[in-house]
Amino acid sequence: MNRFLPILTVLLVIVALWYAGAVKLNAAWVYDQAARDGGAVSFGQLVSGTLNQDRPVLPTPHQVVTELVKSTFGMAITSKKSLVYHGWVTISATLLGFVIGTTAGVLLAVGIIHNKAMDLSVMPWAIASQTIPILAIAPMIIVVLNSMGIQGLVPKAIISAFLSFFPVLVGMVKGLRSPDQMQLDLLSTYNASRSAVFWKLRLPSSMPYLFTSLKVGIAASLVGAIVGELPTGAVAGLGARLLSGSYYGQTVQIWAALFAAALVAAVLVAVVGAIERRTLKRMGMVR
Amino acid sequence: MTWVIFALLFWLAAWAVNVRLSHTALVKSKLGKLVVPAIFGITLLVVWEGLVRGLNVPGVILPPPSAIGARIVQELPTLWADFRQTFVKGALSGYVMGCGAAFLTAIAIDRSPFLQRGLLPVGNFVAALPIVGIAPILVMWFGFDWQSKAAVVVVMVFFPVLVNTVSGLAASDQMQRDLMATYSASYWQTLLKLRLPAAMPFIFNGLKIATTLALIGAIVAEFFGSPIVGMGFRITAEVGRLGLDMVWSEIAVAALAGSAFYGVVALIEKRMTFWHPSQRN
Numbered sequence: 375m376n377r378f379l380p381i382l383t384v385l386l387v388i389v390a391l392w393y394a395g396a397v398k399l400n401a402a403w404v405y406d407q408a409a410r411d412g413g414a415v416s417f418g419q420l421v422s423g424t425l426n427q428d429r430p431v432l433p434t435p436h437q438v439v440t441e442l443v444k445s446t447f448g449m450a451i452t453s454k455k456s457l458v459y460h461g462w463v464t465i466s467a468t469l470l471g472f473v474i475g476t477t478a479g480v481l482l483a484v485g486i487i488h489n490k491a492m493d494l495s496v497m498p499w500a501i502a503s504q505t506i507p508i509l510a511i512a513p514m515i516i517v518v519l520n521s522m523g524i525q526g527l528v529p530k531a532i533i534s535a536f537l538s539f540f541p542v543l544v545g546m547v548k549g550l551r552s553p554d555q556m557q558l559d560l561l562s563t564y565n566a567s568r569s570a571v572f573w574k575l576r577l578p579s580s581m582p583y584l585f586t587s588l589k590v591g592i593a594a595s596l597v598g599a600i601v602g603e604l605p606t607g608a609v610a611g612l613g614a615r616l617l618s619g620s621y622y623g624q625t626v627q628i629w630a631a632l633f634a635a636a637l638v639a640a641v642l643v644a645v646v647g648a649i650e651r652r653t654l655k656r657m658g659m660v661r
Numbered sequence: 662m663t664w665v666i667f668a669l670l671f672w673l674a675a676w677a678v679n680v681r682l683s684h685t686a687l688v689k690s691k692l693g694k695l696v697v698p699a700i701f702g703i704t705l706l707v708v709w710e711g712l713v714r715g716l717n718v719p720g721v722i723l724p725p726p727s728a729i730g731a732r733i734v735q736e737l738p739t740l741w742a743d744f745r746q747t748f749v750k751g752a753l754s755g756y757v758m759g760c761g762a763a764f765l766t767a768i769a770i771d772r773s774p775f776l777q778r779g780l781l782p783v784g785n786f787v788a789a790l791p792i793v794g795i796a797p798i799l800v801m802w803f804g805f806d807w808q809s810k811a812a813v814v815v816v817m818v819f820f821p822v823l824v825n826t827v828s829g830l831a832a833s834d835q836m837q838r839d840l841m842a843t844y845s846a847s848y849w850q851t852l853l854k855l856r857l858p859a860a861m862p863f864i865f866n867g868l869k870i871a872t873t874l875a876l877i878g879a880i881v882a883e884f885f886g887s888p889i890v891g892m893g894f895r896i897t898a899e900v901g902r903l904g905l906d907m908v909w910s911e912i913a914v915a916a917l918a919g920s921a922f923y924g925v926v927a928l929i930e931k932r933m934t935f936w937h938p939s940q941r942n
Contacts, residue, residue: 491697494679
């Protein structure tokens, strides 16, 4: 209770501010209508007129939730209006990209740990590449792959892989280096081979670092998949819902897609977090 | 075919040099730390150029680095105009406003543990969300010009900086705060003389994360509508015309701007938190 009360208060304040903002931002339309009819607007009319518009500047929370529920549960999941359909398109690209990016990141990290030349030459570039707005090349990847005849899932997955690759690489290098000299010395007194050191010491002790970067990586993957859907011109996916909403002024649809994306992000991160807790518990690493 | 063989030979030679260098004492010096990655970077460019020329990859799929370089020189005024529109007007102004607002909010909620307990989980949650998605809404509200880009940047950088500042303000130990209390220091004195300096490493961590987010936000927001200038606009427009060398030029500018932005913040951090263990060597 001590933990939830403050969070609940903050959320209530946000919702209250949101309603107030909706009244203020949507008021212009109500005044406009009233001026056309030649009547004055009372405060009650103003509030009721602003909270349920078809194309509000700022939709109210209940409109967004209604739209979210309607387009999630109220449609057949094969329908183009169903958020489940669009969500799945985005999630599948996210997961494929996440798997590719994570695998590449872990493999490169293993290489960097075992080869000094690789460490010295690749690592500075990997760190520098974190400062580059990689998302900017998304449209190019999509269009170039499109002209080579590759469409659909793969281009988006490549962007996702790009974004999730670097956090995993940096985290994994840190993790594989985390065993201290004492432990490494112990294994060398056992005359352990390099692969034995890797499997029995380095890999297990890198797990907490791996999971931390996996959580960053999967959130980044989702952003990559959503942005990857923009340049193809709104075919399918949550990004496409955002884009078509902004083309046709369907603000409620944009907000619903935004909330769906937020929910998907929260669920994905939570799933990775749950796997993390179970794995670390089984490995005896939870304090 | 000679190009491909040349590229591969160059790669092998450079790799051999790097392996050799990495086992000498040179790599311990500052120079060696620059030379090895530099050789690797040059190798990447040479291999790229060699493969594109040798395998006759069409320019609409992957232009060679030399063509991109030539295009950069040729289109310098356009690139500069795009850079000013997106980086200076959009990203930088949004970055300053967003980080400033986050810093002030963190100071404001610092006195109330209740607000902290409520805002921190919410802030952490929001920081993990795909906030880029808010771009179409803000473009609708603030119009196509740089104001909407700055607004997207403000929203994107706000939460990482807020969360880091709040956890930074909690970083000084009880012992140090007790010492300030024995000096009968007021809240503001403790804040200015102890807690803010102790929070600096955390704040700079947030500021560094925010540099990349700011540039991404400004560029992606332009995909949803922009005046006919700007890096995001140029990328989408040139992709449509298959002018890939221009797209790569913009990407090179974005990469340079992003790294320089990050570098400047990291340099300021080095100056201001010289006392922190991670800055000493």
